[in-house]
Amino acid sequence: MRKVYTRPRSLKRVPFHYCPGCGHSIVHRVMTELIDEMHLQDRIIGIPPPGCSVFAYHYFDVDMAESAHGRGAAVATGIKRAYPEVMVFTYQGDGDLAAIGTAETIHAANRGERITAIFINNAVYGMTGGQMAPTTLSEQVTTTTPYGRDVNLEGYPVKMSEMVALVRGAVYIERTAVNSPANIRKTKKAIRKALQSQIDGLGFSLVEILSPCPTNWKMTPLESWQWIDKEMTKEFPLGVIKDITGKTDAD
Amino acid sequence: MNGNSAIGEAAIRAGCQCYFGYPITPQNELTEYMATHLSRRKGCSFIQAESEIAAINMVYGASLAGSRAMTSSSSPGISLKQEGISYLAACELPAVIINMSRGGPGLGSISASQSDYFQATRGGGHGDYRTIVLAPSSGQELADLTHRAFDLADKYLVPVIVLGDAMLGQMMEPIEFKHEAPDELPVRSNALRGAKGRPSRIIKTFTSKPAELEEINWSLFRRYQLIKKEETAYEAFMVEDARLVVVAFGIAARIAKGAIKNARSNGLRVGMLRPITLWPFPSQKLKDLSKKTKDFLVFEMNMGQMIEDVQLALEGKGAVYFYGRPGGVIPTPTEVSRVISRHYYQKGLKSAK
Numbered sequence: 001m002r003k004v005y006t007r008p009r010s011l012k013r014v015p016f017h018y019c020p021g022c023g024h025s026i027v028h029r030v031m032t033e034l035i036d037e038m039h040l041q042d043r044i045i046g047i048p049p050p051g052c053s054v055f056a057y058h059y060f061d062v063d064m065a066e067s068a069h070g071r072g073a074a075v076a077t078g079i080k081r082a083y084p085e086v087m088v089f090t091y092q093g094d095g096d097l098a099a100i101g102t103a104e105t106i107h108a109a110n111r112g113e114r115i116t117a118i119f120i121n122n123a124v125y126g127m128t129g130g131q132m133a134p135t136t137l138s139e140q141v142t143t144t145t146p147y148g149r150d151v152n153l154e155g156y157p158v159k160m161s162e163m164v165a166l167v168r169g170a171v172y173i174e175r176t177a178v179n180s181p182a183n184i185r186k187t188k189k190a191i192r193k194a195l196q197s198q199i200d201g202l203g204f205s206l207v208e209i210l211s212p213c214p215t216n217w218k219m220t221p222l223e224s225w226q227w228i229d230k231e232m233t234k235e236f237p238l239g240v241i242k243d244i245t246g247k248t249d250a251d
Numbered sequence: 252m253n254g255n256s257a258i259g260e261a262a263i264r265a266g267c268q269c270y271f272g273y274p275i276t277p278q279n280e281l282t283e284y285m286a287t288h289l290s291r292r293k294g295c296s297f298i299q300a301e302s303e304i305a306a307i308n309m310v311y312g313a314s315l316a317g318s319r320a321m322t323s324s325s326s327p328g329i330s331l332k333q334e335g336i337s338y339l340a341a342c343e344l345p346a347v348i349i350n351m352s353r354g355g356p357g358l359g360s361i362s363a364s365q366s367d368y369f370q371a372t373r374g375g376g377h378g379d380y381r382t383i384v385l386a387p388s389s390g391q392e393l394a395d396l397t398h399r400a401f402d403l404a405d406k407y408l409v410p411v412i413v414l415g416d417a418m419l420g421q422m423m424e425p426i427e428f429k430h431e432a433p434d435e436l437p438v439r440s441n442a443l444r445g446a447k448g449r450p451s452r453i454i455k456t457f458t459s460k461p462a463e464l465e466e467i468n469w470s471l472f473r474r475y476q477l478i479k480k481e482e483t484a485y486e487a488f489m490v491e492d493a494r495l496v497v498v499a500f501g502i503a504a505r506i507a508k509g510a511i512k513n514a515r516s517n518g519l520r521v522g523m524l525r526p527i528t529l530w531p532f533p534s535q536k537l538k539d540l541s542k543k544t545k546d547f548l549v550f551e552m553n554m555g556q557m558i559e560d561v562q563l564a565l566e567g568k569g570a571v572y573f574y575g576r577p578g579g580v581i582p583t584p585t586e587v588s589r590v591i592s593r594h595y596y597q598k599g600l601k602s603a604k
Contacts, residue, residue, distance in 0.1 A: 043445040045315075050457070057453040063443045065315050066455040069307035070550050072299070078312020079443070081296035082269050082320070086445045104308070108303035 008032035010041045011062045017055060021221025023211025026178045027120065031089075031187045032060060033102050038195060044087040045079055047211045049101070051093035052126045070101025073108035076115040087198055089116040095125045098134040098160035105164060105206075112169025112203035116194045119160065119206055122213040123232065130216030134158035137235055142216075157235050161208045165242035171203035173241040177210035177233070179225040186238075196243045210236060252428035254393045255420040258349055258413070259284030260330055261394035264430045265401040267347070269296045269313035269320040271306040274360045275328045277349035277417035282323065285498060294314050296386070303328040307335030307348070315342040316452060317402055317442025323349035325417070326367050327358060329375075336410050337376030340471070341456035345404030347397070348382075349413045351420040354579030362579035363418035363502055372412050372530040381475050383411040383482065384529040386500040390424030396527070398430060405439065416552075418502045418581065445512050475531075484527040485536055489515065493522030494600040495591065496540055498561050499550040500526050507550050509584030514591045521533075521591055529557070534564035541568040548572045548594055550587060552580075570598070 007013065011032035016025045035041050041062055048056040049067040057064035067075040072090035080088050090097075097105050097119050118155050124142055126194065131144040139148040149157075150158040165173045173192050176187040187209055194205035210232050212224035219227060252260070259281050262270070272282040282299065296313070298307035306322045313320035324332060325334035327348045339346050352367045354360035371384045383403050385396040393415060400411040407532050438444070443454060458464050488508065490496055499507040504525040514521040524540060526533050537547075547569050549558040554577045562571050574590045576582045595601060 041451075042447040045443055045445060054455075054457055057455055061446075061451050063446050063451050064453050064455075065342075065443055066338075066457060067311070068308060068334050071304065071311075071335070074305040074308035075312035075315070077298070077305075078269065078271070078309035078314070078320070079316045080312075081298065081309070082316035082318035083442075083444050084314035086316070103301050104305050107305065111298070 008036045010035040012059050012061045014058050018052065019215040021212055021214035021224055023120065023178045023209065026184060027118065027187070027209055027211065028056065028059050030184065030191060031118065034188060034195060035062060036194055038192070040087055041197070043085070047076050047088065047090040049090070049092055049096050050127070051096055053091055053093065053120065064229050070096050070099070071104055072096065072101060073104040073113070073117065073241065074113065076112045077108050080113060080115055084114070087195065089118055089195070091118045092120070093126065094121045094123065094133045095134040096120070098158045102160070105160070106167060109164045109170040109204040109206070110148065110167040112202055114198050116193065116198050116206060117206040119208040120211045121208055122211045124213055124216045126213050126216055128240065132210065134160070135236070137231060151217070159236070161206060161241050163200070164206055169203050170206065170242060171244050172197045172205040175208040175210070175236055175238050175241060177228050177238055179210070179212060180229040183238070193245070196247070200245070202245050252390065252426050253280055253421055254415065255280035255351065255499050256284045257394045257426045258323070258397045259288065261397040262347070262401070262427060263292070264428055264432045265398040266319050266433045267321050267401065268294060268318045269310070271298045271309040271320070271322050273297055273300050273303045273306050273324065273328060275325045275445060277353060277420050278323050278325050278349065280420065281349065281351070300374050303331040304334065307332040307570050309337055310346050311344065314339065314346050315443045317439045317444060319405070319436060321347040321349065323351065325350065326352045326355050329367065329370070333376035335379065336382065336429070337378050338456060339410040340374070340380035341378065342383065342454050343408040345408055346410045347400045347404055347413065348410060349397070349415065351415045353417050355521070356568055357368060360579040361417060363416040363552065363581060364579045365416060365501060365503060365552040366577060367414065368529065368551070368553060371412050372532070372560070375599050380471055381530055383407070383409060383478060383586045385411065385413050386527060386529050387413065387415055387419060388501050388505045388525065390419070390422060390426050393419060394426050394428060403482065407474055411472070414501065416502050437441040477529040477565070482528060483531045483533050485533040486525040486527060487536065488525065490522035490524060490540060490544070492520050493544050494520045495546045495548060495595055497521065497523045497548045497591065498525060498537070498557070500529060501553060503550055504554050506584050507587055510587035510591055513584065513588040514589045514595070517592070517601050518534070519592065519595050522594065532560045532564065534560070537561060537564040538566070538568070541565050545569045545597055546572070546594070546600060548574060548591065551575045553577050
């Protein structure tokens with residue numbers, strides 16, 4: 001019998017600790033499939049900063065190093081500058097990349113660092129228990145916006161990908177989601193292209209992934225998939241935000 | 252050559268491959284030196300980072316990849332770097348951090364001060380850790396200790412701080428560089444460069460298991476005990492017959508030395524103990540001195556920080572006096588001479604047997 005579906009080689013045989021319906025496990029799966037397909041397992045380093053996915057190093061069977069909260073892009077810069085032969089990706093949440101790590105992200109992109117940021121946007125701080133994130137939607141209820149996010153008091157959802165796209169050193173920015181098989185396939189295609197732009201030494205790449213957090217959204221997994229379609233994509237439309245790689249699809 | 256540039260040249264000759272910095276007075280000559288002399292060297296990297304926080308985290312990244320990496324700043328910038336220093340210590344990563352300190356608190360002033368002693372010697376950031384702290388007192392020592400800082404960092408896998416100050420950084424002195432830059436350095440065995448021909452590796456600090464973290468802390472503690480035993484360094488100056496020993500470090504010790512020479516020419520038996528490593532602190536040497544000398548004058552350019560280590564070391568076996576000038580004011584040797592004489596005569600040391 002032909003095996004048509006199996007665990008990627010670069011995904012460790014360790015059960016995920018993520019909540020049922022969480023998007024991290026899907027993105028981990030997609031990433032490790034790509035690491036296998038692109039033959040990167042022995043020449044890539046992952047940087048997971050604090051957040052639910054800080055434990056990503058238990059699942060990816062590649063060299064991994066934790067960074068301080070928000071500093072992923074700076075740490076990745078240091079690695080890449082010290083040893084340019086290696087591929088580097090960061091795996092950051094919305095609080096990490098779009099709040100505390102805004103400066104590091106924008107400036108790494110502006111220098112055109114040959115690194116790839118995987119940016120998980122679930123509109124809340126997951127690990128700390130569902131507080132408002134920079135990407136929390138207007139009127140969304142979180143533990144620190146119990147009356148709903150009031151944009152007059154708490155500001156607007158931060159469109160970090162669009163901000164990063166403005167800087168010259170960023171070559172490839174796409175926003176995808178993991179709330180349907182079709183979107184998961186598009187996510188994989190986007191990450192492949194981002195990694196390829198790094199291999200080609202073109203500059204900074206970032207893939208923002210709208211990812212469900214049923215636990216903190218207080219929804220069922222299915223409701224959370226629908227909420228991404230109905231609410232999140234209104235604020236964060238899916239698609240390629242910037243592509244100056246000069247390449248057609250890497251697929 | 253000014254002191255800041257001397258650090259840069261010494262770092263390059265120690266094999267520093269990566270320098271990441273952010274402008275702050277009074278250490279800009281160092282960043283500029285690295286921009287000129289390191290940035291285009293083969294296999295080397297220089298970045299003027301977007302912040303001190305980014306710079307120390309780039310150092311962390313470069314150190315992860317097995318590189319000899321350095322950053323530099325001055326007091327307010329060093330405060331910002333504490334997060335990264337704590338992570339470096341936790342991950343057992345070597346790095347060299349230069350603090351050409353200035354007056355504080357707050358933005359303070361840009362002139363020389365020693366008010367970062369506590370921050371440097373107590374770890375500085377969060378968590379239970381120490382950094383080796385080297386305190387040069389001349390241009391030559393800036394160069395020598397910068398070189399030593401890289402070796403110590405690699406030997407013990409710890410961040411090492413070189414604590415200078417604005418005056419040392421700006422002073423022009425002749426400097427002899429004792430090493431040539433190495434062509435190639437061996438790659439550290441724990442470097443992260445992709446899992447080629449070996450299992451993948453994780454470098455992390457976070458654990459959900461308190462017992463695991465306790466073990467990490469014990470392991471760090473044991474290393475710190477070894478550093479205390481092996482690496483404590485000091486200069487003892489005219490202490491053999493001294494009735495009064497001045498304890499001072501860095502530029503203050505340089506000033507005190509002039510004062511002590513004055514005092515000696517007036518027949519006062521005064522000596523000096525200058526800690527070269529502020530951590531580990533030369534406590535045993537002080538204890539040994541207290542067998543013969545009972546009076547100690549601590550002189551610092553702050554309002555009394557190292558004095559606590561002196562008191563702890565002496566365990567009450569000597570009288571400890573203090574003279575300090577805070578806020579970036581530079582005392583003169585004459586001024587310190589007067590303080591020495593006053594104590595000397597008031598305590599009746601002139602007539603003591």
